[in-house]
Amino acid sequence: MTTVSWKERVVEARRRLAESIPAELRIEVPQGKINVQKEGIQFLTKFEKDIISLDATTLLEAIKGKKYTCVEVFKAFSKSAAIVHQLTNSLTEYFPDEGLLMAQKLDDYYEKTGKTAGSLHGLPVSIKDHLELAGHLANMGFVTWAERRSPKNEDGIVKALRQEGAVFYLKTAMPMSGMVLETASNLWGHVKNPYNTNLTSGGSSGGEAVMVALGGSAIGIGTDTAGSIRCPAAFCGLYALKPTCFRFAYTGMLFPSPSQISIAGCPGPIAKSITDVKMFSKFLVDSEPWNSDPNVVPLPWKNDIEHKFKRKLTVGVIKFDGAVMPHPPVLRAIEICRERLQREGHEIIDLELPFDSYELMQNASKMYFLSGFKECKKLCEESGEPLIPALEKVLERFNIEEFGGSVNFKINAYRNGVRKSFLEMWKKTATQTQSKREIDAIITPNSSCSAFPHDFLPWWGYTTTYNVLDVPSLVIPITGEYADPNKDSKDLTYEPINDWDKENYEIYDAEAFSGIPLNIQLVGKRYLEEDLIAIGEIIDRAVNKKGCE
Template identity: 35%
Template sequence: MAAPGNSAPWQALVKEKQERQKATIPPKWLIELPDTRTLDVTSIPETCGLLSARELEITRSNVEVLLPRLASGSWSAVEVTTAFYKRAIIAHQLTNCLTEIFVDKALARAAALDEHLKTTGKVVGPLHGLPVSLKDQINIEGIEASMGYVSWLGKYATKNSVLVDVLLELGAVPFVKTNIPQTLMWPETFNHIFGRTSNPHNRSLTSGGSSGGEGALIALRGSPLGVGSDIGGSVRIPSAFCGVYGLRPSYNRIPYGGCVNSMEGQDSVLSVLGPISNSVVGLKAFTQSVIEAQPWLKDPLALRKRWSPEEYDLIEHNNGKNLCFAILWNDRLTVPHPPIIRGLETTKKALIAAGHTVIDWVPHKHGEIYETLRAVWAAGAAEDYAVTTSPTGEPVISTMSPDPDVAGTEASFRPGKAGISAYQLWQTQKRKRELREEYLAHWQQTAGTTGTGRPVDAIISPAAAYAAPPHGKNKNADYTMIWNLLDYTTMVIPISKVDPTFDVKKPAHEFLSDRDQINYDLYDPVVFANAPISIQVVGRTLEEEAVLALGKIVDDAVKALSTKATGKM
């Protein structure tokens, strides 16, 4: 193709890439598409006729079912990869969730795994034969990682990212890459090359971002396990909006080396890689397997912290018995919409029914934490974006709205152009450290109110002030951003869906801030109908094992309550 930076207009480069992507889709996997007025497309993969009964059984299965069947050989890696590939292509046609499609490469990998199992009787690793989808920024040798930048088209990775090398050692089958917003720094998913990814539960709503392609793909069961990245909520927002499970680990627990990224060199609040799946077990399988592969031997920034069975058994949390959870009902700046409050209330009821204690979480300086994080990002972000887009002259996207008349008339999610001095950045980073110290002390002090003698075991928080909003309306990532600055391990768990019958709009309250009123005015239960309702389980720094275990306790409690319920949750 024409190299970026030549005289070809950026639009021509986009057209050429779109044609190349289209050519990678096997024609026999194309389906008859539903009318654009069909908003909920989650049933289409089951009814379109492309998947056989066996393929439907395979793709309905979660990681905990797939791995033992792959290990025993009752399902081959080739047939599992083919089934998920076909379903991924269906998902792509419905939501536009993929960027890179490499069927032959993935099937060759799966065939080699099948041959290994046949000849040795042993699996390659704990993820043997499992198809894994990857956010576009994660490098696979020989495949582009444009990350939504026209200027990066034609740049083929010369080697794998560290995580891909680890996944290959574990026996996984990387098989697709997924859509992102230009720059990654946006909680929705749209770029000039691949376009917009929509929410499969309601295509008039956003899938979230920046790992929005992963969220939509996994919600449609086009992948059993995916990997996204998260610097302000980019794993958790798509997980919450698309009704799947996601984990945001602490800095450097999962190797990040070899990925492309925005704002490289900004090392104060780090982006992290984290799994997205249709079960808590899927998150655990990824996290435990990757950590047990000792990634610190391949990535110098990866923490040398081994997987701890004792921490997963919750030895610091009374072995998982008689726990105390604290609910963050609001951050004193924005009151969540009625469906989100219902999700928190459901979780509280479920945990109490399971024998645990639930108290209220008192937020501590959340507004200052948000602004400190934004200041870190804004220090050089505008220049970073301008430098990256300059070779082709592509415009930096300033709005996610699909309405062309809105562009330039609404507040942008982008940082301003004015940077700050190195000294000023140091002061911001110093304040970040102080806020982390304060929040740790604030958490520790809860030991006097839990009744267990321990501080709160975990916080239950909204993942956002709303369920998935209409395209262009996701402008408040505060409820996820806070845990990035504090570096708390956090998991998203789906709870229910928006039902206009239950989730009616409430009378206006005394607004906490301007953003609170904006959020209140945004809510219309009919507009948000069928959007997933999710919550976050928040642990402390480097508590991956404990958060996975605590998240399973929460998930099991909510499912048990749902089973007992006679009506809708």
């Protein structure tokens, strides 16, 4: 084994990363709480600022329409990314030379042939750590893998991205193992929230969310087994889709314990607009993921689903999951949404989860950590590094040990039971609505917090529930609304109903938690991603007053 200590390896890895930032883009990072979003990114020209403000769909059109070259677009985003990283600590690798070469080649191709190289021609995409990008770092935040580079053969999403002309130039941080809802590791440190650097970006796809939110990349790809797409997208004011599992390819990724299948994981877009979510989801399905991931269902993308929803919506609201009361900004987001939808004539009915959410979380934890987290503990032992605090807490909180096959069978039966009860609840709404139709979707929080301090263990229930149910869900921000001490004061009369509720209640501080954008989660039916996005577009227009675009 190596004689270099894990701390030395960390220093070396961070040094290499820091040195990859060109001298002319290095900045003095201010201490204390910063709202990077508000303060903006230094060194950018007006031209570059215009570029990074566009969503991916508009950007692709602009490149195709020759308003911008791929090189111009790449330069704006990669410059921005270098600065964003210094302020938020969100990268693990930065390789603009490779990106520039790709962009240049794409421009040449377009110039020469008059055709774009693919549907993502020139799109600067950030790549989450554990997606295997040939020759680049992938370590899932483990020091033992600090120098690990991905093999030559790409697969799944990365392969499809390359084929369709996306541009690669950075990899983003994820937390040790991916199994916490923040982005922290001994190797890379903590990823900071773009709106309040004292708080977490959320995780595990925190690096992706920060890059997209601050214009370091045009679109991001998260992966979600417990909330890892939705939590950072929500905390960073973005749109995102966690699809049904095995709708998109889940091959070509690094995992320490690849085959926890009771609650499978899934990849999905993190984006600046719902249009981008739709465009990228369609791209992922159009790439025929069933030809690279044998578990993917061969379900072609359904176009023109919108005609199904040329009527008022009927939407369920689950504001409180019965286990942990969301913080005031989170509750306010739901009420804003309810009010704006009702004002446009959509029907809202209140619903309750048809199972005990705390019990669900206990069962889910056994599914996630069925092996007693053996594989990840072994990776820590290899380098000598300790588990990160949030992981220590989660293993202790759930009394994690290695569980046997009979426990596995029981928790899978439990899983199928809650899926069934959720389906029955959904169907039963047809008898409860004025429209006499079953609900189109459910609005619920993405988290009990709008964001939280680094190294805190938050309640996972609001996201994990929909992983256990394996139903798709969308994150939709409420534009212009932020956690605000004047509107979101602590409810001093509230009496917590369990230990986790108590911790969640106690940590809330209206001042400390301020500035984070509000959002909702929109939950749909299994494998009906197209329907959910179409419903999401209607809700987005109603809530965010975008009129008919």
